[in-house]
Amino acid sequence: MDLSKILVISGKPDIYELISQTKNGAIVESLADKHRQPVFKTDRISSLSEISIFTTDKEKPLGEVFQNIFRKEDGKQVTFDIRKASNADLFAYFKEVLPEYDTEHVHASDVKKVLLWYNLLNNAGRIDLENPEKEAEENDNKEEKAE
Numbered sequence: 618m619d620l621s622k623i624l625v626i627s628g629k630p631d632i633y634e635l636i637s638q639t640k641n642g643a644i645v646e647s648l649a650d651k652h653r654q655p656v657f658k659t660d661r662i663s664s665l666s667e668i669s670i671f672t673t674d675k676e677k678p679l680g681e682v683f684q685n686i687f688r689k690e691d692g693k694q695v696t697f698d699i700r701k702a703s704n705a706d707l708f709a710y711f712k713e714v715l716p717e718y719d720t721e722h723v724h725a726s727d728v729k730k731v732l733l734w735y736n737l738l739n740n741a742g743r744i745d746l747e748n749p750e751k752e753a754e755e756n757d758n759k760e761e762k763a764e
Contacts, residue, residue, distance in 0.1 A: 632665065649740075
């Protein structure tokens with residue numbers, strides 16, 4: 618699962634796919650409603666591939682967390698109402714998905730975002746169980762054979 622072109626823009630509720638880069642920023646498309654819009658270098662933009670969740674021993678890449686949710690839900694959406702769920706319910710669910718998450722650093726708002734992002738990505742068909750490191754290794758092997 619390649620999350621390098623899936624973006625979060627500070628102050629905007631959706632997640633976006635990078636469509637193209639421009640001189641002063643980029644053109645992005647909302648995964649929720651497919652609306653395209655420009656973003657600028659002054660906007661705070663993060664790729665989902667750069668985001669990790671704190672655990673008790675190290676950080677866990679967001680892609681792996683999404684894959685854990687995907688397995689738990691058998692490839693379906695998270696079914697409970699994420700926005701109305703109590704903090705206790707959110708943390709109980711997250712404990713099932715990522716038992717080693719750091720309870721002091723991961724907040725209910727973080728869990729909510731992860732679950733909402735998962736649902737958006739899953740709706741868009743962007744969640745798969747492929748290992749990104751394995752994909753990169755396979756691409757390197759293909760390039761070596763081509764030479």
